[in-house]
Amino acid sequence: MNPVAIITGASRGIGRGIALELARLGYDLVINYASNTTAARQTSMACTALAMTNDQNIRAEICPADIGTTDGRARLIDFARSRFERVDLLVNNAGLAPETRADLLETTEASYDRLMSVNAKGPFFLTQLAARWMIELAGARPMNAPKAKIITVSSISAYTASMNRAEYCVSKAALSMLTPLFAARLAEHGINVYEIRPGLIATDMTAPVKEIYDQLIAGGLTPIQRWGKPGDVAKAVAAIAQGAFPFSTGEVINVDGGFHLRRL
Numbered sequence: 001m002n003p004v005a006i007i008t009g010a011s012r013g014i015g016r017g018i019a020l021e022l023a024r025l026g027y028d029l030v031i032n033y034a035s036n037t038t039a040a041r042q043t044s045m046a047c048t049a050l051a052m053t054n055d056q057n058i059r060a061e062i063c064p065a066d067i068g069t070t071d072g073r074a075r076l077i078d079f080a081r082s083r084f085e086r087v088d089l090l091v092n093n094a095g096l097a098p099e100t101r102a103d104l105l106e107t108t109e110a111s112y113d114r115l116m117s118v119n120a121k122g123p124f125f126l127t128q129l130a131a132r133w134m135i136e137l138a139g140a141r142p143m144n145a146p147k148a149k150i151i152t153v154s155s156i157s158a159y160t161a162s163m164n165r166a167e168y169c170v171s172k173a174a175l176s177m178l179t180p181l182f183a184a185r186l187a188e189h190g191i192n193v194y195e196i197r198p199g200l201i202a203t204d205m206t207a208p209v210k211e212i213y214d215q216l217i218a219g220g221l222t223p224i225q226r227w228g229k230p231g232d233v234a235k236a237v238a239a240i241a242q243g244a245f246p247f248s249t250g251e252v253i254n255v256d257g258g259f260h261l262r263r264l
Helices: 013-024 037-053 070-084 109-140 166-176 178-189 207-218 230-241
Strands: 004-007 028-033 060-064 089-092 149-153 192-198 251-255
Touching: 004 013, 004 070, 013 028, 013 037, 013 089, 013 230, 028 037, 028 070, 037 060, 060 070, 070 109, 089 109, 109 149, 109 166, 109 178, 149 178, 149 230, 166 178, 178 192, 192 230, 230 251
Parallel strands: 004 028, 004 089, 028 060, 089 149, 149 192, 192 251
Antiparallel strands: none
């Protein structure tokens, strides 16, 4: 029996990279997405094809659900229950950027609410639902099954002030608190909780500012002078999924090219 992972926002970008890496490890997948069904199906097919090249037989099911809503979160968990009857790993990856980069003094309440709903509130309450289910399953978990784990993909914006996307920074700062809270609460149930904090990752979300950050990276913004790739984040997820940190919980893993280092 394959372990099962739920990945939010898995149709493109970092989420797709994570799905592919977990497929390589033999995970069955719930590929959540908001609206792009074509991209989600492409991810699903790529995952099953990759697994086959590694002699793995997996299922990669797609599930449209807006995790920013109560109904969407319930739909996603109900979908996983009906299709797989278990969950071993939740990866909170879905996130939104502002539709318009506006100065802090021009940030709108509508944009703030939109980002907080998906980037912070959604993962909080989805993790709550998944954690209850993981606890429920604890007694029936097969001997060879991996221990249940929760991973949240945040951002260096959790602590880096960007005046033209303040609402994004606030949402990621709030999201970052999710990990220590659930890590402390779920440790007694053997559920470890982690945060992966990406830096500048080349995705559709960062494409509009590529030229700006190309120059900053070349100028030494990060010690490792290149853009990150979705696969870089996925490798960190894979390490956790394989049980590489059994005596760690509440840990933050930076995948940022060294951006977080303070240098003189």
